[in-house]
Amino acid sequence: MLVDNQQIVAALWETILMVGISLLFSFVIGLILGILLVVTRKGHLWENKVVFTVLNAFINIFRSIPFIILMVAVIPFTRLVVGTSIGTAAAIVPMILYAGPYIARLIENSLLEVDPGVMEAAQAMGATPWQIIIRFLIPEALSSLLLGITIATIGLVGASAMAGAVGGGGLGDLAITYGYQRFDTTVMLITVGILVVMVQGLQSTGNFISKKIRRR
Template sequence: MIQQYLGISPDKLIKAGWETLYMVGFSLIIGSIVGFFIAIVLWLTRKGGLKENPLLYTILNGFINIIRSTPFIILLVCVMPFTKIIVGTRIGTRAAIVPLVIYTAPFLARLLETSLLEVGGGIIEAAQSMGATTFQIIVHFVLPEAFASVILALTTGTIALIGATAMAGYIGGGGIGNIALTYGYQTFNFPLMFATVFILIAFVWIIQSLGNRLSQKRRTHQ
């Protein structure tokens, strides 16, 4: 019945769904680790930061601005040689993770930096007065205070990743977005297009609702 109405087998839809989850999952994990590290360095080296370093901050800030201002489809093509070095191929779902991480990490770094900047200076001063080291200030004072905002930042990053995976079909990345473009838009199969859009909307709605709930729960327990 699904194949008759949508013009595609259920197996292909299920496979595309797993490909989307695979790309989003791995890209989010790696991108979050890299982005979090960059955000911490930005927070420490900014003007008035605990380890103020204008040169390092300017370099990282410039790198983030360049990557964020580059359309993902262009970034996808530009990093193909690097992708080949990392995973051994330029095409496929595995290859799509490399540009997705490069796209996601700076985006998350900026969001996470904003979350860290929301922590009041009074908390940091109190930690310093107790003799806490920089590492202890970050782990025991700043991160717990910013955790609710960090959850929302990761939620926003995840949703942005879902949108980016649609363009990953350009290098054979697969996923729901690729089904919508290849089997829907290009063949004028509008029922399939609407069905895939609905699936993506459902993904986004679930992730946003979960993120909002976790963030709100964290705020009420602070």
């Protein structure tokens, strides 16, 4: 094997760092966009056809671009933000742009699953739109939201692996540099195994927490 344990641990840490930071920022972006998509649609709290149409089109455009193409397309913006287009920090920027709209759509779907009667009851009690969103809409959809975030996190793990194709660092870079380009099958199997364990762990944890919340 051409790599040692330290390199594998370092690559794993880079992957966790990329996924963690990009998830944090993309969740904030996705939450805002997802809520706006719901409350500005026809018949909802802040019905606004223009805002809904623009947001819906914006999200659809970004979601239609494959991640590997998006990474290349936003290189000038990435350089502007972090000063480079190579490395872990550079990979985080397109990962946020990739996951933000995706999370927005997941959040929109989760919020739309909430029984309209819940909002009607909240309005009857005199709750303001913000109170309805924060105290009724989001709590009612929390279990579904957690499953959506779990799916998005797994998607980011896959994106972090693809980032290795353009020097993004992490397990993907290790697999391509040593496993593929230097024909080291052992490194390839190790990186694939680690990614599989990460995905299985994330999915199981997300399912467990979601089930607990749903029971409550």
